Every structure is written in structure tokens, then in C-alpha cells.
Amino acid sequence: MRSLNEKCAVVGVFDENAAKKAYLALFAMQHRGQEASGISSSDGKNIHTIKDRGLVNDVFNDEKIAKLTGKMAIGHNRYSTAGDDSILDAQPVFARYDLGEMAIVHNGNLTNAQEVRKELIKNGSIFQSSMDTENLIHLIAKSNAGNLKDRILEALAIVKGAYSFIFLSRTKMFVARDPHGFRPLSLGKIGDGYIVASETCAFDLAGAKFIRDVEPGEMLIFEKNKEPESVRFAEPIPKQCIFEHIYFARPDSVVFGESVYNVRKELGRILAREMPVEADMVVPVPDSSVSHALGYSEESKIPFEFGIIRNHYVGRTFIEPMQEIRDLKVKMKLSPIKSLIQGKKLVIIDDSIVRGTTSKKIVSLLRDAGAKEIHMRIASPAVKYPCFYGIDTPEKNELISNRMDAEEIRKYIGADSLSFLSVDALCKGAKDKNNHCLACFNGSYF
Ligand code: AMP
Numbered sequence: 001m002r003s004l005n006e007k008c009a010v011v012g013v014f015d016e017n018a019a020k021k022a023y024l025a026l027f028a029m030q031h032r033g034q035e036a037s038g039i040s041s042s043d044g045k046n047i048h049t050i051k052d053r054g055l056v057n058d059v060f061n062d063e064k065i066a067k068l069t070g071k072m073a074i075g076h077n078r079y080s081t082a083g084d085d086s087i088l089d090a091q092p093v094f095a096r097y098d099l100g101e102m103a104i105v106h107n108g109n110l111t112n113a114q115e116v117r118k119e120l121i122k123n124g125s126i127f128q129s130s131m132d133t134e135n136l137i138h139l140i141a142k143s144n145a146g147n148l149k150d151r152i153l154e155a156l157a158i159v160k161g162a163y164s165f166i167f168l169s170r171t172k173m174f175v176a177r178d179p180h181g182f183r184p185l186s187l188g189k190i191g192d193g194y195i196v197a198s199e200t201c202a203f204d205l206a207g208a209k210f211i212r213d214v215e216p217g218e219m220l221i222f223e224k225n226k227e228p229e230s231v232r233f234a235e236p237i238p239k240q241c242i243f244e245h246i247y248f249a250r251p252d253s254v255v256f257g258e259s260v261y262n263v264r265k266e267l268g269r270i271l272a273r274e275m276p277v278e279a280d281m282v283v284p285v286p287d288s289s290v291s292h293a294l295g296y297s298e299e300s301k302i303p304f305e306f307g308i309i310r311n312h313y314v315g316r317t318f319i320e321p322m323q324e325i326r327d328l329k330v331k332m333k334l335s336p337i338k339s340l341i342q343g344k345k346l347v348i349i350d351d352s353i354v355r356g357t358t359s360k361k362i363v364s365l366l367r368d369a370g371a372k373e374i375h376m377r378i379a380s381p382a383v384k385y386p387c388f389y390g391i392d393t394p395e396k397n398e399l400i401s402n403r404m405d406a407e408e409i410r411k412y413i414g415a416d417s418l419s420f421l422s423v424d425a426l427c428k429g430a431k432d433k434n435n436h437c438l439a440c441f442n443g444s445y446f
């Protein structure tokens with residue numbers, strides 16, 4: 001079974017016009033998932049769901065939002081994963097069970113999903129999709145506890161791994177973040193009510209104010225005419241995904257208490273101090289590395305230039321299953337400004353190297369455009385291990401840093417020099433207090 005909840009976005013709104021606000025939040029978090037989008041709302045009597053493949057604006061319009069009535073709504077953007085495009089894998093997942101109706105959204109990846117599913121199937125459960133999230137539905141439906149809160153708590157005691165869950169019943173909204181807090185989840189105030197979302201950039205567009213993060217191991221329960229109830233269901237051992245700061249989150253979000261933009265700039269500054277190089281200009285690989293490159297430029301006093309232009313109408317190259325298509329897509333997506341870089345010594349800043357496809361292609365594009373020297377500086381350590389906590393990384397043997405050291409990679413991509421940020425520097429830049437996951441860099445899984 002594949003895990004299908006990678007790097008998604010979730011939102012829950014407990015206020016007037018809930019679906020409209022959930023839609024705005026999903027729109028702001030489009031970068032976290034482009035394959036499918038969905039919203040479930042509750043009007044107190046029924047749960048209504050609309051979900052489909054495509055971008056938020058392909059799936060929703062005013063007419064559809066108007067059908068999603070009620071003062072509670074949950075929403076989800078699904079990240080594209082190669083090969084699977086089933087609508088059954090879009091969220092929210094809706095179900096009827098003995099206590100009524102429920103809908104669930106999930107960001108993360110359950111590490112014991114296969115064991116739990118096997119056990120459930122042995123006991124008669126029938127599954128419709130390959131999503132981990134369906135496990136939760138079955139665990140809740142089979143429980144003998146008398147109310148949904150206790151059923152959810154029972155289910156959370158069984159599942160392991162990374163999850164930011166939001167559950168909707170006809171009258172309540174439940175939010176839970178796993179004890180390690182791998183994936184981000186923040187709480188905000190909106191109108192007379194509340195909102196929870198994967199990233200705070202969603203609050204800005206939906207008109208909400210950040211209150212605090214949902215704590216690792218915390219469940220929040222929202223109910224009409226009551227203050228939100230907080231339940232600690234497990235001892236928190238924070239291991240928050242440091243890659244959110246490097247690449248996944250939007251720079252205008254505050255993730256795990258730190259501004260993503262500030263962290264990225266700081267990583268760039270540290271990179272300039274740790275890995276200096278003489279050059280004419282600092283050029284980011286757009287868009288994800290712009291903040292890191294600004295930091296590198298400020299610290300090194302080497303001018304910043306947008307030497308590579310990105311075509312925004314091409315989908316992500318990372319997820320193409322075939323290498324030839326990935327190669328062409330990089331070229332379709334990134335294009336160097338020849339007149340600017342001809343005869344120049346360049347420091348190219350990228351946030352990460354995963355397979356090495358992007359870097360190799362960029363170096364070749366820049367050589368063709370007449371660059372004199374190309375020095376790659378990567379604002380994260382070498383990615384050597386796959387992620388089991390909800391991020392769509394390739395198999396171990398596809399990770400170039402798993403097979404090659406920095407010098408071998410330099411030769412492979414054809415750069416004049418190549419350096420990665422050290423793990424210590426990354427921790428310093430992200431203000432780590434031993435509360436981040438670094439597993440894809442150091443192989444320490446939890
Ligand atoms: P690659 O060509 O495989 O080396 O991909 C590296 C590029 O993909 C980096 O420049 C990142 O901006 C981006 N990236 C890193 N991790 C991921 C991920 N898990 N999903 C999508 N893109 C990623």
C-alpha cells in the first residue's frame with residue numbers, strides 16, 4: 001500500500017460562512033498540494049462534501065461553495081503523487097456510522113498503516129481507497145465507546161506516525177496533532193470563531209489572527225456556545241519537520257514559531273560564511289531558493305540577480321515518474337538570462353538536492369548560456385534517507401546523496417564547486433532545540 005497523504009494542506013473552520021473561509025485557506029495553501037481539493041461542511045443536521053481532482057479554483061466556484069452550508073467546514077489539498085489519480089483518494093473522507101456522519105482530513109503518513117489495515121480487514125472491514133485515513137474511519141466505526149471523542153482517542157492510541165487530523169461530525173469539530181508534531185498545524189481566531197490550518201499564510205487570506213500552534217499530542221474540540229476544549233492525549237516529544245523551513249512552507253508563513261522567510265535568509269547567511277566563494281553574482285533557483293539566496297548575497301556582499309527565470313505555468317518536475325520527462329520539464333520551467341550571466345562567475349543557490357535532476361540541468365543550461373564558473377551552494381544538508389512522515393521523497397537508491405559524496409555529485413552535475421549546508425548549521429538557522437526531525441539527513445527515525 002502506498003501512503004497518499006504527502007505534504008498536503010488541511011483546514012478546519014468553526015465560524016459563519018465556514019466553507020467560504022475554508023476555500024480561501026485552501027487557495028492560500030495551494031503550494032502544498034495541487035492534485036485534488038475538497039471541503040466538507042456541516043449545517044448541524046447533515047454533512048455536505050464536494051471534492052474533485054484539480055486545483056482549488058478548478059474544483060470550487062461560488063455556486064458550489066453556496067451548497068456547502070453551515071458553520072463548520074474542513075478542507076484538504078492533496079499533493080500529486082506519481083501514478084495514482086483516483087478520485088477515491090481525494091479528501092475529505094466521508095462516512096456514515098452508528099453515531100451518525102463524519103468526515104476526516106489528514107496531512108501526514110501513518111507508519112503502522114499496513115499493520116492496522118491488515119488487522120481491520122481480518123476483522124471484516126472493507127476499504128475503498130488506499131489512503132491511510134480510511135483506517136481511522138474503520139477504527140472509529142468499530143469502537144464500542146459511546147461518543148465520538150472517546151472513539152477518536154481510542155483510534156489515536158492505535159495509529160503511529162505523522163498526522164494532523166481534522167474530524168467533522170454534525171455538531172463538533174475535532175483536531176489532533178501527533179505526539180511528535182511532524183506536520184505543522186496552527187490555531188487562529190476568525191470572526192467569532194476559530195480556524196486551524198497547516199500554514200499561517202491561510203490565516204492571512206481568510207482574515208484570521210494567529211493564536212498558537214496546536215501542540216504535539218494535543219486534541220482540540222470545537223462545539224457551539226463553548227470555548228474550545230484541549231485534551232492532551234499523549235506525551236509530546238516534538239520532532240517537527242525541518243524541511244518545512246527549507247522548502248515546503250510558504251515564506252510568508254510562521255512555522256513552528258519561526259518565520260519561514262527569516263529562517264531561509266539565515267540559512268543563506270550561514271551558507272555564505274561556511275561555504276564562501278569568489279563570484280560576480282548570487283543567483284537563486286526560483287522560486288523556492290530566493291530567500292536563501294538573499295541571505296547569501298547580504299552576507300557575502302556579492303550582488304543578487306534573478307539570473308534564472310521560472311515559467312509558472314509548468315507543473316512541478318519532481319513528481320514525474322519518467323526521468324526523460326523530468327529532464328525536459330526542468331528546461332520548460334527554468335530559463336537563464338543569457339545577457340546577464342555570459343562570462344560571469346555565478347553562485348547558484350538551491351534549497352536542496354534530492355535526485356540531482358534539477359541541479360544537473362541547471363548547470364548545463366547555464367553553461368550553454370555562457371557562464372564562466374558555476375558554484376552550487378545548497379541551503380540544506382545532503383538528503384540521504386527517505387521520509388516516512390508524510391513527505392513524498394523517492395526511494396533510498398534514487399536519492400543522489402545516498403549513492404554519491406559531494407565531489408561525485410559535483411562531477412555528475414558538472415559544477416565547478418558544490419557545497420551543502422552542515423546539519424549543525426541547519427539546526428542553528430532553524431533555532432532547533434532538539435525539537436525537529438532531521439531523519440532525511442541523518443537517518444534517525446523515531
Ligand atoms: P531534484 O531534481 O530531485 O534534485 O529536486 C530538487 C528540487 O526539488 C529542489 O530544488 C527543491 O526545490 C525541490 N524539492 C525538494 N524536496 C522536494 C519534495 N519532497 N517534493 C517536491 N519538490 C522537492
Ligand code: SF4
Nearest residue numbers: 241387389437439440
Ligand atoms: Fe521532514 Fe525529513 Fe523528517 Fe520527513 S524525514 S519529516 S522530510 S525532516
